Amino acid sequence: MDYKVVGTSVPRLDAVAKVTGRAKYADDYLERDMLIGKVLRSPYGHANIKSIDTSEAKALEGVEAVITSKDLPQIKFATAGHPWSLEPGHRDVEDRLIITDKVRFWGEPVAAVVAVDEITAERALKLIKVEYEVLPVVIDQSDAIKEGAPIIHSERPDNIISSFGNGVGDIEKELGQADLVFSNEFITSTVQHCHIENHSAYAYVEPDGRMTIVTSTQIPHIVRRIVGQALGMPWGQIKVIKPYIGGGFGNKQDVVIEPLTAAMSLSVDGRPVRYALTREEVFIDTRVRHAMKFNFNTAVSKDGKLLGIDIKNLVNNGAYASHGHSVTMSAGSKFRPLYDFKAIKYSPKTIYTNIPAAGAMRGYGVPQMFFALESHLDDIAKSLNMDPVGFRMKNLIKQDYVDPSSKNVVRSFGLPECIKKGKELINWDEKRKLYGHDTGNIRRGVGMACFSYFSGTYPVALEAAGARIVMNQDGSVQLQIGATEIGQGSDTAFAQMTAEVLGIPINMVHVISVQDTDVTPFDTGAYASRQTFVTGAAVKKAAVEVKNKVLEFAARKTGLEPEELNIVDCKIVEPRRGAVVCSLEDIAMESYYDRMYSCPITSDTSVNMRNNAIAYGVTFAEVEVDVPTGKIEVKEIYNVHDSGTIINPMLAEGQVHGGVSMALGYALSEQMLFDEKTGKTLNNNLLDYKLQTIMDTPAIGSAFVEVPDGAGSFGQKSLGENTTISPAPAIRNAVLHATGVAFNRLPMNPQRVFEKFKEEGLI
Amino acid sequence: MDYKVVGTSVPRLDAVAKVTGRAKYADDYLERDMLIGKVLRSPYGHANIKSIDTSEAKALEGVEAVITSKDLPQIKFATAGHPWSLEPGHRDVEDRLIITDKVRFWGEPVAAVVAVDEITAERALKLIKVEYEVLPVVIDQSDAIKEGAPIIHSERPDNIISSFGNGVGDIEKELGQADLVFSNEFITSTVQHCHIENHSAYAYVEPDGRMTIVTSTQIPHIVRRIVGQALGMPWGQIKVIKPYIGGGFGNKQDVVIEPLTAAMSLSVDGRPVRYALTREEVFIDTRVRHAMKFNFNTAVSKDGKLLGIDIKNLVNNGAYASHGHSVTMSAGSKFRPLYDFKAIKYSPKTIYTNIPAAGAMRGYGVPQMFFALESHLDDIAKSLNMDPVGFRMKNLIKQDYVDPSSKNVVRSFGLPECIKKGKELINWDEKRKLYGHDTGNIRRGVGMACFSYFSGTYPVALEAAGARIVMNQDGSVQLQIGATEIGQGSDTAFAQMTAEVLGIPINMVHVISVQDTDVTPFDTGAYASRQTFVTGAAVKKAAVEVKNKVLEFAARKTGLEPEELNIVDCKIVEPRRGAVVCSLEDIAMESYYDRMYSCPITSDTSVNMRNNAIAYGVTFAEVEVDVPTGKIEVKEIYNVHDSGTIINPMLAEGQVHGGVSMALGYALSEQMLFDEKTGKTLNNNLLDYKLQTIMDTPAIGSAFVEVPDGAGSFGQKSLGENTTISPAPAIRNAVLHATGVAFNRLPMNPQRVFEKFKEEGLI
Known part of the structure; x- marks a missing residue:
């Protein structure tokens, strides 16, 4: 294809905003009289909480609320940033409370304070008295599935989140018949995303009772849903705003701090509360990359033809399920369309341990x-x-x-x-x-x-994406997408696609980079390297719809059929004659102000990408x-x-x-x-x-x-x-x-x- | 009609927000390092400006810019909040510069200062030296059209903005033949709107060069256009945000302070500048109600039948045209479908004088x-x-x-x-x-x-209105309208209409009360008592579209036709059988998450009301x-x-x-x-x-x-x-x-x- 804007090295739309420090991140948004939330973290990696005395903390001047698990809904929820599934069997593991009633990893929050400032909050944390019953800890996934290992979640006494695997062909046959079988073990470590911007959010309740959460997330629409689930609120009562994001790499494809931030606000009658993690907290209380132990048995012919591979994988998922077995299954799926194995068998175990929860990375x-x-x-x-x-x-x-x-x-x-x-x-x-x-x-x-x-x-999960385009009187457009710019440059790519379809320069595409779940088209978010592919389809669809509406206006004006017209360089042209009919601006103006046909041009579309x-x-x-x-x-x-x-x-x-x-x-x-x-x-x-x-x-x-x-x-x-x-x-x-x-x-x-x-x- | 929500006394949606002080007005929005703009006002009602020396003001510490007419685009523009017309003859009179080069009323701005705070700005104003050539003043409309009256705008040496009138029937005949002719003169005064919230705005330029203006206006989409015209910027480069408004009554159906606010920001490289009027300034430098002098000659039969009426009207329009002759023509038009006159003749003159400009009220x-x-x-x-x-x-x-x-x-x-x-x-x-x-x-x-x-x-002007509805997973909806809540309660009325059509309670309709011209559907604004009627049609259209989409989902699920289904009390019902098919929430959830048919339900509509x-x-x-x-x-x-x-x-x-x-x-x-x-x-x-x-x-x-x-x-x-x-x-x-x-x-x-x-x- 001969593209004009797609395929060119357009500078990032947000380049100037970012290098001049004017791009607004979650921490740059202000509310009057914002309160500060902080959490008390367990000094043990595995423990029962016998009692918590918050009375002294509550009595400290400037402390507005102290909350423990008892003050919060006892609804277990899943935090993974996946689209909701209508099939219960396809949902993530619901193993988490907003604040836990049992410590499963070192540094897990056991209480939270809301105070007028950070110093007061920190002082209040020190006044909370917690009595723990310390339990033995297991940090290695192999150890965690041994007989007699500490049980981390009573619902899964074997510490196995899932051992669902898959396979194609007859691996036993291939291993049995092969000239050669190679066996080996590989081990990877727990690592962290280390996005520059730590997790940061604040929440408040509107006078009409609706919760607003401004948060550094990859998945605003999913945050909305999961906060609703965690708090037992109707999802439509929650509004999530995603400003500029300083990196996520999957760690913000998880609903980590938002339910607690919302709960903090609810604990102070809906006043605004900011809850932002320090770097030290991000390392322990967000997500990490799964450490895995692979065991390979590979059947190979003597002339070097791969025949079959039998993979065992022990996956260290840490203290909570999060994306858990999805990551394990992704590991076992995405390598398949590469080498021409006759048989593949993948036998994983995703395992709870007492380390920070592993998630998407x-x-x-x-x-x-x-x-x-x-x-x-x-x-x-x-x-x-x-x-x-x-x-x-x-x-x-x-x-x-x-x-x-x-x-x-x-x-x-x-x-x-x-x-x-x-x-x-x-x-x-x-x-x-x-x-x-x-x-x-x-x-x-x-x-x-x-x-x-x-x-x-x-085909594992829903791939829905939405895009909305609003054409201005000068022929420029706003592009609203639910997909999120998190530093990767997606806004720029989507603007290029829009400009390409509409025959306008890139600076006439104004991308609304801030997502607001109230009005932003639905999109599941930034993950799985999906946006250019999936959301890109929605953007093209929206742009084509706008183009068609423009050409219909132009067709009515000219008496031609829309198919006989095109938009090139902000002009409506009749390609057969190589003639310019009018400017795009003329049509845009008429779409607003024609006394008979006024109908400002927009498109509000979605795609369900089944591919x-x-x-x-x-x-x-x-x-x-x-x-x-x-x-x-x-x-x-x-x-x-x-x-x-x-x-x-x-x-x-x-x-x-x-x-x-x-x-x-x-x-x-x-x-x-x-x-x-x-x-x-x-x-x-x-x-x-x-x-x-x-x-x-x-x-x-x-x-x-x-x-x-x-x-x-x-x-x-x-x-x-x-x-x-x-x-x-x-x-x-x-x-x-x-x-x-x-x-x-x-x-x-x-x-x-x-x-x-x-x-x-x-x- | 038997309505459930329409026709009921639902409390205002913003009642709690307003009585608790949490509703955000223009003055409640903050930007970091906001600068303050102030203007220097003429101490004469009519004068030529011979020279302005701003050097001392510019030298004052804390002064970031001093601007006069010479620093600004010399583009004359009209300020009236009317939709743009594609026909030049139907446009408002373009007689205004952002800062004038000739004084036409007492208190007219002749220079502006942008400073770090209000006190510095006020001090700087005192350092500006203006040399005036004082001209004679005329404040009465009858005097202004007398021979030798001071000429206010050189383009109209007779001071008459327009004397276009209209008539039906043969007034001379009716007056000539009538049993009785009654004559009289009536005079009204110049009054002011006195909305509680004064005019207030601030503006800044985004790093991508786009201008954002947050302003207390009835007409955000029109502000966008007129600021573009006044500054010679493409309209799509301007974004206007309308927060809660403390009353307008027509005085904010005029683009009064926004072009200057934007110019102030441009004068300081796009940094945020607030320009807010005091009450004393609002009285002189916004708009007033036209004072009129009527002369009636009315033909009546002796048994009391009105036959014909001949109306002359001298209208005091003050120093600038603003809504000028539109108001005059409205006065001469809207009384017609009331009494059964055989003939009406309306002969108005809309006249410039040296008082504050009269506009919409x-x-x-x-x-x-x-x-x-x-x-x-x-x-x-x-x-x-x-x-x-x-x-x-x-x-x-x-x-x-x-x-x-x-x-x-x-x-x-x-x-x-x-x-x-x-x-x-x-x-x-x-x-x-x-x-x-x-x-x-x-x-x-x-x-x-x-x-x-x-x-x-x-049929005088375009009546375009837009509405967008987004349905949430719980069946609640957001309603986005370009029409503006300015205190009159329109948001509540629109929510009732939406709830009525969708069969949901009012608290499941979340009205987006803040308009943002980038994403809010186009609507010409709050004026002419149009919103319930015109925008109400758009809201109904949007709601019906959403309802139809819901019923299509439900029809696919049930195998019935959409026409056989309805939404009642958040349930999908089959009226023939009086049976509940499923909940609205079920359908809303499927619209998001059905793996085959996912297509979140929205409508993005507009109406061109030709009635x-x-x-x-x-x-x-x-x-x-x-x-x-x-x-x-x-x-x-x-x-x-x-x-x-x-x-x-x-x-x-x-x-x-x-x-x-x-x-x-x-x-x-x-x-x-x-x-x-x-x-x-x-x-x-x-x-x-x-x-x-x-x-x-x-x-x-x-x-x-x-x-x-x-x-x-x-x-x-x-x-x-x-x-x-x-x-x-x-x-x-x-x-x-x-x-x-x-x-x-x-x-x-x-x-x-x-x-x-x-x-x-x-x-």
């Missing part, structure tokens, strides 16, 4: 799976003495592949081209030969890893390993993506930079550490938690193979999460190439690398 | 006309020795009358019934006999007056006149209205109370006084301007004759302005009855009454 279980799978494949290739690229190429599925489980169709398959491009970028063939034979302290290697990912959640598009990509990385210190330095790294049509190359590159940076931390340094006895989080701050900084980050290369996908409104597929999936295994495989040592556990930080090298006799 | 010229006409009719009845009621009854038009000029049809005509009801309420027949013969100091009398009024402006409905009413008043002091006390007063179906009796009664109270001031005490030499307003404050207080206000009686009108979506017609039309002449006629003295000039304040009584020999 960029990639949604898939980075864990691909770290394991792509590491495993490199080990197999090495055993078979095959080039890792050649081995994978041999086993790729083909275009038009239908995923047997989801029935999703591979309509576009640019992965082979991505691999080709990646090889060229890193100079693969030469470096594979050159490196891999070092014996000194400094050793170099190159590695790669592939991935597949979906665009949205279809998916599989996106692909590959990472090629070159590392330099300092053997004596265990330090791995990434010298070059390239992500090459098949995400269909790229709506905005500059923003797409930005996604790659962010996603790869996040993956570098995942690969090399990040992990949350917990005390085994108490469950205490040991490094819940940005000093001790080793997030990658710009100093740790190499130049990140990106490239795109643009095969338009028939299911995308402009041929687009997902990109956002995709970028963070394959770097970790590519780095791991480069280290394998450099040193011959196979790391099967993340992160590959110097301590662990050093220990492993010692174990392997390198030092 | 409740009744829009019609209270002036009816004061004159109904006084005149009482004089005629008296001359003919006929009962004023009988005389009018004899001359009323009949139902199905077609106004020859507007072609508006009288579809419902409850006036005879109103008159009957009013007579009973005041005990007319008995009191007419009992009073009117007093000779002492205290004399009593009863009087009455009728009126006719339109519902909106059709009008004529409303009627009558006032009956009893007065007690203290002859020696000239004090008139209204003892009883009843307004009886034919406004079709009354949507909310309590709110309707409130409209009557407010409108009659305003009319009492108009009749008895209010007038703005100007110095003849300088044009200075002498009483621009609420101490010296004699607004009626609650102590001056008698119990006001109201009654309604509900004849549903076929053109109203629920049979409703206008009411808001109607209430203020007929009290003044009714009181005047009661005074005539009590004393035999005919007052032909307003107000009838003690000074004037005393003088007249002396002149007539009563004292």
